[in-house]
Each structure stands twice: as C-alpha cells, then as structure tokens.
Amino acid sequence: MDKKNKFKLKENEKVIKEIHHSLVIVAPHFFISFLILIFDFFLMYFLFQRGWWGMILFFAVILVVLFYSLRLLFLFYKNKLIVTNQRLIDFEQVNFFEQYTNEFKFSDIKDIKADQRGVWAHLFRFGTIKIVVDHDVAPYELYKISKVKALREELVRIVFVQKEKEQKQATDPVNLIMAEVTMLPREYKIKLYKRLKQELIATKKTAPPRDGLTPLKDNPEE
Numbered sequence: 001m002d003k004k005n006k007f008k009l010k011e012n013e014k015v016i017k018e019i020h021h022s023l024v025i026v027a028p029h030f031f032i033s034f035l036i037l038i039f040d041f042f043l044m045y046f047l048f049q050r051g052w053w054g055m056i057l058f059f060a061v062i063l064v065v066l067f068y069s070l071r072l073l074f075l076f077y078k079n080k081l082i083v084t085n086q087r088l089i090d091f092e093q094v095n096f097f098e099q100y101t102n103e104f105k106f107s108d109i110k111d112i113k114a115d116q117r118g119v120w121a122h123l124f125r126f127g128t129i130k131i132v133v134d135h136d137v138a139p140y141e142l143y144k145i146s147k148v149k150a151l152r153e154e155l156v157r158i159v160f161v162q163k164e165k166e167q168k169q170a171t172d173p174v175n176l177i178m179a180e181v182t183m184l185p186r187e188y189k190i191k192l193y194k195r196l197k198q199e200l201i202a203t204k205k206t207a208p209p210r211d212g213l214t215p216l217k218d219n220p221e222e
Contacts, residue, residue, distance in 0.1 A: 009084070010086060012085075012086075013084050013085060013086045013087075014085055015082060015083070015084050016083045016085060016158060017082075017083040017154070017158075018080055018081070018082055018083070019080060019081040019082075019083065019145060019151065020076065020077070020079070020081075021079060021143070021144050021145060021146075022124065022126035022145060023146070024124050024126055024144060025076070026072050029068075029069075029072055030069060030072065033065045033068060033069050036061065036065055037061075037062065037065055040058060040061040040062065040065075044058055071096075074096065075093050078091060078093035078099065079091060079093050081129075081142060081145075083155065085158075087103055087105045087106060088103070088104040088106075088109070088131065088155075088159075089101055089103050089104075090102040090140070102140065104131055104133060104140070106159050106160075106162050106163045107163065108133050108134045108135065109131060109132070109133060109134075109159055109163075110132045110133065110134055111132040112129065112130070112131055112132070112152055112155050112159065113129070113130040113132065113139065113152065114127055114129060114148045114149050114151070114152035115127055115128040115130060115148075116128075116148055125146060125147050125148070126144050126145060126147075126148060127144075127145060127148030127149070128143050128144070128145065128148065129142040129145050129148060129151065129152060129155070130142075
C-alpha cells in the first residue's frame with residue numbers, strides 16, 4: 001500500500017468514473033445520531049433545571065453529534081475508487097490527516113469479480129468488487145459498493161477494452177519505430193526524414209496509389 005498526498009493525472013489520462021461506498025454504510029450511523037439529538041432535546045428542560053452543568057451537557061451532546069456526522073460525511077466522500085482510461089486508484093481515508101492509495105494498472109489486472117451475499121445485500125443492491133491482480137495472491141476487495149453487478153460489467157468493459165487498445169498500440173510497427181526515433185540525436189532524425197522522403201517519392205513513381213488515396217506531392221507544403 002502506497003501513501004500519497006495528492007492524485008495527479010498522467011499524460012493523456014482522464015477520469016472516467018468515481019465510485020463511492022453504498023449509503024447503507026453511513027445511513028445507520030446518521031439515524032442513531034438523529035435519535036440522540038431527539039433524546040437530547042427531549043431532556044433539554046430537565047438539563048436546564050440542573051443548572052450550568054446541565055446546559056454544558058446539553059450543548060456538548062449537540063457538538064459531539066455534529067462532529068461525528070461531519071466526520072462520517074468526510075470519510076464517505078474521501079473513500080472512493082477513481083476509474084481513469086489507464087488505471088484504477090483506490091483511496092482509503094483513515095482519518096482527517098491520513099490517506100492511503102492503491103493503484104492498479106490495466107495491464108496488471110487479470111479479472112474483476114462481483115460478490116453479493118445475504119438478504120440485505122440483495123435488498124439494497126450492494127456487494128463486494130474483487131480485483132484480481134497478477135502479482136497478488138489474493139484479490140483486492142472493495143466492500144459495500146452500490147449496484148455491484150452492473151458496476152462490475154462496466155469496469156470489465158472499460159479495463160479490458162483499453163487493454164486491447166494498448167496491446168494493439170504496443171505491437172504497431174509505426175509506434176515501435178517512433179519509440180526508437182525519439183531517442184535519436186537531431187542530426188540522425190534529419191537524415192531519417194530525408195531518407196523517408198526519398199522513399200516516399202520513389203514509391204509514388206513506381207506504384208500507383210490505392211483506391212481512395214490521394215497521391216503524395218513532392219513538396220508537402222504545396
């Protein structure tokens with residue numbers, strides 16, 4: 001697990017989707033907090049009759065409930081899975097000042113599974129996403145995710161379609177050649193450009209263009 005302070009997009013990377021835990025996680029906590037507030041106001045008259053310590057207790061309960069609720073909202077928002085066109089990034093917010101991230105490159109992902117068990121899970125449509133990675137023995141699990149089955153299908157489509165594109169780009173002869181060209185000194189790039197220009201001119205003279213293609217000009221700027 002890698003600890004990071006900020007999330008920065010890589011070159012040509014864009015965010016596709018942001019996934020949070022199901023509201024089922026925080027809903028019971030908010031409900032209990034609400035009941036505590038109701039009980040506190042129910043006892044307000046009694047506490048105020050007790051004097052200064054009763055008033056302090058009354059307002060202290062309100063402050064504690066508000067702080068607890070704000071902390072829940074903060075952790076709910078900060079704990080998330082970011083899906084980009086290159087990787088999956090899981091943010092785990094432990095407290096206000098401590099956050100961990102787990103990053104999964106598409107090339108390392110072998111499979112994505114969905115697990116939905118129990119009556120409550122089927123009733124509220126939440127479950128566990130399991131990410132199977134090459135170098136890990138056990139899958140990485142994301143608990144209590146909403147609409148887990150539909151989300152699994154969407155992630156599979158995003159990840160494996162992108163992996164197929166990356167594999168095609170990696171085996172494309174032009175990309176392989178350009179990867180070597182970028183490492184050449186400038187003078188060799190100029191020589192290569194002149195050789196390619198001569199080759200294109202020679203090819204144009206000896207072979208007719210294919211259907212639908214416009215013949216190359218000797219001077220591209222014309």
